[in-house]
Amino acid sequence: MAAGARGSLLSWGRRLGRGYVTGLTGRSSSRSVSTHVSGKSALLEKGLVLSSLSLLAIGSYRWKSRRAVVYASIKVEDVKEQADYLYGSAETEKLYELLSQHRDSNDAEILWRLSRASRDLAQLSKTAPNDKKRLVYEARDFANKALEINESCSAAHKWYAICLSEVGDYEGMKVKIGNAYIIRDHFQRAIKLNPKDATTIHLIGVWCYTFAELPWYQKKIAAALFAAPPSSTFDEALIYFEMAEEVDPNFYSKNLLYLGKTFLKLKNNELAVQWLQKAKAYPARTEEDKEVYKEATDILKSLGEKV
Known part of the structure; x- marks a missing residue:
């Protein structure tokens, strides 16, 4: 996938307002992290560049200046390709239109892709607030429908989890x-169905980090509710x-950034610095990568490291 979806998960407090699986995705700006892209090899053979590592496909495509309509092929495989x-x-916008x-559709592979496209469109800064909310709920429903059709679809489980998290932003x-x-x-x-999906493994790590980092007063609130x-x-x-x-x-x-931050939480500054340096050196191809660069740089500075 090209979404880096793959999302940015900072403090739980921020996640309560923005979604703790954002950047979930993901690479929430425009990178691909799904390992469920069917026909990937065929596309690469045709010279088409598919980034298979990102959670949130938010592209820099200028829709208004290059408006083009994509008409769907009748064949399901062609649509997926x-x-x-x-x-x-x-x-993102052309993908959603397609x-x-x-x-x-009653094809789970089409529906989870539509779920992802709806969610990614909601992430675009130019999407109106009312449309964002509609798209997030729509994305959840498409992923849920995909699961009803095929419970063994790893990508459907992953995107249902991501979208369910973001629906929570609207429900308290x-x-x-x-x-x-x-x-x-x-x-x-999703991991059980596809053990090689690094993105989903990362997202469970983010889930764990989020609740490990939960401030005491929020833990108290959670304990009162559950x-x-x-x-x-x-x-x-x-x-x-x-x-x-x-x-x-x-x-x-x-993931490099979270490794650095986690080692920091575990009081292993030496390994923390190593991973933070890797995160800082990562090619900044997306907006999310740039955010990672800034955060890694800021943490390294706070540790007294030269950057």
Whole structure:
């Protein structure tokens, strides 16, 4: 996928307002992190560049100045191939236009791609607030429909979890925390179905980091709302971030950043600096990569490192 979706997960407090699986995705600016892009090899053979490592496909495509209509092919495989090419090219609006013509499809592979496209369109800064909300709920519903059709579709589980997290931004803290276990379970199901998906492994790490970092007063609120509120540790988060690197080394700037931040939380400054330097050196191809660069640089400066 070309979405880096793959999203940025900072403090839990910010996530309560913006979504703790954002950057989930992901690379929330325009990079691809899904390992579920069908027909990837065929596309590469044709010389089409597909970035297979990003969670949030937010492209810099200027729709108004280069308006072009994409007409869907009748053949499902052709639609998927067109969709994957547009996703790899970060042409979010054209991708959404293409897949919207198939919103009544009974093909899970089409529907999870439509879920991703709806969610990515909602992430664009130029999308109006009312449209953002509509698109987020729409994205959740498409992913849910994909799961109803094919419960064994790893990508559908992943995107349902991502979209469910973002729906929580509109429904308050109680719903958001209440959905946390459901979100984690869908990520785990996605990994079971596709153990080589580094992005989903990273996202479970973010889930763990989020609840490990939860301030005491928010833990108190969560405990008041739920008998057994979600909890985790930085050691657990580290396991997933390292696992993601083993599956696909340097696949995502944000995973490098989280490795650095997690080692910092675990009081291992030497390893923290090593990973933060890697995050800082990561090629800044997307807006999210630039955000990672800035955060890694700021942390290194605070540690007294030369940058």
